Amino acid sequence: MELFELTKNNEDFIRKIKETDPDYFEKLKKGQTPEFFVIACSDSRVSPSVITQLPLGAMFIHRNIGNQVDANDESFTASLYYALVHLKVKKIVIKGHTDCGGVKAAWNGLEEIELVGWLEKIRVNLPVHDQNCPLTLDELAKENLLNQIINLKSHPVYKKYGQNIDILGALFHVESGELEWVTTPD
Ligand SMILES: [Zn+2]
Numbered sequence: 001m002e003l004f005e006l007t008k009n010n011e012d013f014i015r016k017i018k019e020t021d022p023d024y025f026e027k028l029k030k031g032q033t034p035e036f037f038v039i040a041c042s043d044s045r046v047s048p049s050v051i052t053q054l055p056l057g058a059m060f061i062h063r064n065i066g067n068q069v070d071a072n073d074e075s076f077t078a079s080l081y082y083a084l085v086h087l088k089v090k091k092i093v094i095k096g097h098t099d100c101g102g103v104k105a106a107w108n109g110l111e112e113i114e115l116v117g118w119l120e121k122i123r124v125n126l127p128v129h130d131q132n133c134p135l136t137l138d139e140l141a142k143e144n145l146l147n148q149i150i151n152l153k154s155h156p157v158y159k160k161y162g163q164n165i166d167i168l169g170a171l172f173h174v175e176s177g178e179l180e181w182v183t184t185p186d
Contacts, residue, residue, distance in 0.1 A: 028056060028057060032057050032060070032087065033057070033087065033088075034057060034058055034059050034060045034083075034087055034089055035058060035059075035089060035090045035091065036054075036058065036059045036060070036089055036090070036091050036092070036093055037059075037060050037061075037062070037079075037080070037083035037084070037087070037089040037091075037092045037093070038059045038060070038061045038062070038092075038093045038094075038095060039061075039062050039063075039067050039069060039076075039092070039093070039094045039095065039148070039152075040061060040062075040063050040067050040094075040095040040097075041063065041064070041065065041066055041067045041095075041096065041097055041100055041102060042063045042064055042065050043097060043100065043101065043102075045097075045174050046095070046097045046172050046174065048061055048093075048095060049061075051172060051177065051179060052179070060079070060082070060083045060087055060089060062075070062076055062079040062080070064076070064118075065101075065102040065118060065122070066100060066102030066103055066106065066118075066121075066122040066144060067094060067095060067096050067097075067144075067145070067148060068118075068121055068122060068125075068148065068151075069094065069148040069149075069151040069152045069155060070121055070151070071151070071154075071155050071156060071157075077155075077157055080152075080155065080157045080158065080162075081157045081161070084157065084158070084161040084162045084165065085161050089165065090165070090166075091165065091166050091167075091168060092152065092162070092165055092166070092167045092168065093167075093168045093169075093170055094145060094148045094149055094152065094167065094168070094169050094170070095145075095169075095170045095171075095172055095179075096141050096142065096144055096145030096148070096169075096170070096171050096172070097141060097171065097172040097173070097174055098137070098138045098141055098171065098172070098173050098174050098175060099137065099138070099141075099174045099175070100137070100141045100144070102118075102119070102122055103122060103126070103137065103140050103141050103144050104137055104140075105119055105122075106119040106120070106122035106123040106126060107123070107126055107137070107140055109123075122144065125143070125144045125147035125148065125151070126140055126143060126144060126147075127140075127143060141171065142171055142182060145169050145170075145171060145182060146169065146182065146183070148169075149167055149169050149183060152167055153167065167183070168181065168183060169181070169182045169183035170182065
């Protein structure tokens, strides 16, 4: 894709929005009050805004490989704090997905030096290898997701500032486009 195509798409985007709401960007400039804080994988096929058709301003999003909730990750922790304390989001959605390359690499023990540290973080959220109980990649992705919910519930920032905020777990199915809710609020 050439740079001019991105520019053309951007111009189309502006024109279409202004056709229905000429003041759209004036209002957007006033600030954000997103309802959701979303934690998602960086995978290019799983963009939370695209798959839910939510507009700009609806979701504050943190993405990393394997949608990891890690109390030692400064970037994640800052996003979580900002979402809870400053934006006062109403719900947190942790979104995993099928065919996750991060989960697959962690499970298979990929050893590229630049990846190994992060993959180890993912791996500790997966079950131990058991030859008698083989798990599919998609079952592993769900397992990873469920463990991120547990990680979030024990995150110091969530415990201090997010106790009344619902955590929802969702698995995006790359093969069908479906968003499957795997947990509902307690
Ligand atoms: Zn992924």
